[in-house]
Amino acid sequence: MKKYDTPLIDELEKGPWPSFVTEMKKAAKNNEMANDAVGHLEKCFRTKVGYWKHGGIVGVLGYGGGVIGRYSELGDEFPGVAHFHTVRLNQPSGFFYTSQALREICDVWDKYGSGLTNVHGSTGDLVLLGTKTDALETIFAEYSSRGWDLGGSGSALRTPSCCIGPGRCEWSNYDTLDLCYALTQEFQDEIHRPMFSYKFKIKMSGCACDCVASIARADMSIIGTWKGHIEVNQDEVKNYAKNGMDITAEIVNMCPTQCISYDGKDLKINNAECSRCMHCITRMTKALKPTGERGATICIGSKAPIVVGSLLSWVIVPFIKVEPPYTELKDVIRKIWEWWDDNAKPRERIGEVIEMKGMRSFLEGIGQSPIPQQIKEPRKDPFMFYTEDDMAAFKAKEAEEKKTGKYKF
């Protein structure tokens, strides 16, 4: 195997943080592809430019995604990375593994790939980094026969992902792990056979802490919430005070709706005015607990800056029950896709299409009524559509008022 001189990236083996260069070199010890990846990276560092070409169409029979084609411009100089495709393995909900399962994954990958991975990629897949086109069918047979499937890529439903939820968190308002698994199974066709205008991501968080960043990077964000009161354990409040928490400064004054009061002994919450931001609960988790009806808020549209600027997801369904078999939620998802399919041009994310066509078109398309929980504030300009039906409804309301002698605004 060729030995590369790598003075620049060697610098990144120094220092306390674990080194990705060390990882690459570990893999390079007995893997030609990884070895060439090391030399290739050194060249990038030396010339300050990348050499990966646009992905080509590669994949496994019957699937339109799950493998991202990657080729180097420097295939002659670094033949081990001439083809260096990525395989996305659909991760289990919550990124839980057994050593036995991961050892199997590693064994197959050492045999047919570079031995390099990302655990995990941005979308959530277990990413296998670098293999050749002619190994793909073998890799797929080896993994799928062991119970592992490919994730999504291209204009498809991308691999859904979720926070740790009820697996190890007291704040989860629904079973994120189970919903993630259920939706992934329900929509296998949409994941493996790209049929959308562009990518569509679904991420699930159990509460407003949003540990999977769903509000910022999922076309559909499903964020747990509740409708009942926050139960207060006053003994634990006293313990927090005793252990040095300045409850007035850290809890009362930081509550965004100012619905908490504290008299030095008891903590009181005006639950009707609480907006469920989670601040007090996360600071005093032993003392405060949400109660009552649990469910989720569905938000839509977030994405990174390409093309016309970043979006955060917008609230469309303020509260929905999230319980197996998740029929209502699945119906909403199908309606969303149908509207998107009817209205999008190629490479348009759903948030962009909603901006173009208007939120009303979208909400009507999926059968959602307008409700103040959806907005930060009402429109500021007086340019608006009045449909014939709207006018008929306004007129009918006024006719009714004339009859009853009472205004209804």
Place this chain on the structure above:
Amino acid sequence: MALPQRKTDIGPPHYKQFLPPIIQKNYGKWKYHEVITPGVMVHVGDSGDKLWTVRVASPRLLSTATIREHCDIAEKFCGGFFRYTTRNNVEFLVSDEKQLESLKKELTARGFKMGGIGAGITNVVHTQGWVHCHSACTDASGLVKSMMDELMEYFESTRLPAKVRLAVACCVNMCGAVHCSDIAVVAVHTKVPTIAHENFKNMCELPTVIGSCPTRAISPDPANKSVKINAEKCMYCGNCFTVCPPISIKDPDRDGVAILVGGKINSLRSNPKFSKLVIPYISNEPPRWPKVVAAIKHIVEVYAKNARKHERVGEWIERIGWERFFSLTGIDFTFQCIDDFTFMRDTMRTSSTFKWS
């Protein structure tokens, strides 16, 4: 050797088989948790059962050798069960407190770094960079390594007012939630792309290329059977290059990084926020990007000194005002900080109330 029978559309394995017995037993019935050290927390179930989590740093790019080492450790101390986090750390889970100390000892002996829980700096969400991406204008892993070497004390302590989430994107595509981080590094191009006209008609679709441009800078060039780019409108996003390989935007001397601050994704106290641009350009300086690292460390230190407990970077800046942020940090305010793309209306000040330094 014959290949095993392939199966399609089976989806991922069911998560339940990967949950350790204590989680299966206490599933959905956790009562509270406490952070014991920056690397250890304990979750307590309604049943009284306790589950200790030890969080360990990872470079995300892992060799199978290191994954097997994680497996060895999990088998020795955790019954073979372990997990990774949404920010790419490794978590070892033990239900027996006696195992905790020996696990920590072993992790230390093997050189693993424990930390990242609570009001500090945990692992950095980042993209592929030169390691594996076609549109990278810097190396993400190299930047992360350089930053975290310098910020290690914050990974191993909880001395900051609140957690500070860092992210690195190697181009403006920004895979991952880079655009809503306390401090985000995004690599930028700074030059109008060039076009190899002779290849355009064979490799690109005209409407797709025109449609890919957010500033409508691209128009047909019938004479060349290609397109032309209006230099006065182009903001170098690189989206045209993504849809059309003969368009070239990489430039080793001009590609660099920008720094954005004040984003967050949770709804605690205040709504989720985008990160905002404060430093428009720093040259790419591999292998260690010293100026980028110094800038981030400086911002973290000014924040640590000035913010109130529980205030995230963005909340602190909103309280003190952006003019105060620039005066406290000494960062030059430039034209790039004023939005001239889609958010100008919402981001200009519309009152005469502000501070002087």
